Amino acid sequence: MVDAFLRSPLAGIAPWILMSLFSGPGRFEEAVAGAFGLSLLFFLAARSKHHSIKLLEVFDVVFFGVLVIVGLVANDGTLSWLELWAGELSNIALALFAIVSIAIRVPFTLQYAKEQTPQEYWDSPIFIRVNYMITSVWAGAFTFNALAGLYGDAVLHSSDNFWTGWILQLGATIFAISFTEWYPDYAPNKALQAAGEPTDPPLPVTKLFDWVPTFVTAVGVAGLVTDATPASVGIALIVVGIAGTVGMRRVSAQSIAS
Structure with missing residues (x-):
């Protein structure tokens, strides 16, 4: 499990997630020390497993x-x-x-993907496209997080705002993680299906969003516990999240049955 994680781009992204979520007034030194320590830990762990050096790993250690x-x-x-x-x-x-x-045509996820994919597929258009897409989604997620944080700091004057400092950024990050796991299974089968070649059915798009109901429920609970939302909003989010979970399970069951 550790080896699989170190081969995933999530290992290189994890320190940034930590930094973006936990930095704030009075926490800079702790957040950056944690991000640097995590970067160094993953870098050394990957070397102990004889993995190739990734650009993102180096960027992590140098930046932090x-x-x-x-x-x-x-x-x-x-x-x-x-x-x-x-x-x-x-x-x-x-x-x-x-x-x-992306601009230099070496999307950062490509180095990780090559360690998990036989070499004969490295020049495949679908393999390359998958990595461009995943890298683009991460670029979009962190751009969104920067804008959300900027709005919280510059407009709301609240770096710890429940929505801009935590929920919106966490949601964008979880979406990018979900896309990273979903798209490599979805895209190849979808391409083969479109070409009329025999293949397994592509994963349903709903699989990309199956985390949303649980996330909405958790947001509702967090809002109530921290008094960050009115009680009515927190309860409504919990109800919507539970209903969404039930709905997602039904959709998944129907997909399996069909």
Whole structure:
């Protein structure tokens, strides 16, 4: 399981998720130290498994290492600025990294995918397209997170806003994770099906969103527990989430039956 995780782009993205979600006033040093420690841990663990060095792994260690050094030598004014904007800075940095990797025709997920795919498929158009799509989704997710955080900080003046600082960013991140797991199974079978070749049915699109009802329920519970939402909103979210879970199960059962 550990080896499979280290071969996944999620290993390279995990430190950024930690940084974007936990940075904030009074937490810059802790968040960046945690992200750097996680980056270094995964980098060394991958080397111990003799995995190839990934561009994202190197970017992780360098970026968060620089932030750790800045945090150690920065004055109070700089630290205050970083505490406010470090989340957006991290999201923008990773979004730009993903966009640049696409621009130079080496989408960052490609290096991970090659370690999980036989070499004879590496030049396949569908294999390459899958990685362009997944990398694009991650670029979009982190761009969205940066904009959500920016709105919370610059407009709402609340870096810990329940919606812009946590829920919206977490939702975008979970969607990108779900897409990363769903699309490599969906796209090849869909392409073969379109070409009229025998293949397994592609995964239903509903599978991409099967996490949503549980997420909505969790948001409702979190809103009630933290008093971040009115009680009526929290209860409504829980009811909608439970109803969505039941609906998703019925759709899945019908898909299997058909």
